[in-house]
Amino acid sequence: MTLPEELVQELNAAAREDGVPLSRLISSAAEWELRRRIGRQVVAEWQAEQGVFTPEELAAARAEMATADAEALAANRSTAA
Template identity: 40%
Template sequence: MAVRKLSVSLPEEVAEAVVAAAERAGLTVSAWMTRAAAHSARIEAGLAAVAEWEAEHGAITAGELSQAAAVLADADARMFGGADDARLTG
């Protein structure tokens, strides 16, 4: 994989939080920031896909959201052995 070096500027308190989070995760700052940036990019792509779908098909209904939540909960249970939702919100 090609790597591109970038220089970023962060407020001191954010930089300290990043360094601490990377240390807790056992990662370099570069690896932690790569993971965080990739996560954010996936969220943005997902939101864009939902907006595109809704533009074509209309707003997602509460029932559809409930059905999606059930599918995701089932997948989560299969992947993580049924861990409760507390780890997702806390």
């Protein structure tokens, strides 16, 4: 695998900042991308069977995700304190 040198330098800096090995940082990013691809496939299959999401359904999903994100951030802050 070949990566641009600037990207490798930035990844090394990010790994040092997070206190993790570079390989862990890269594998986490790769796993995230694969999960995202699977999610897109699941959504495409569902929409092929059920129809495209309506604007209302998308808005409701975004609101639910925002709430979940806010709750996760609050939980992380209280755990770190």
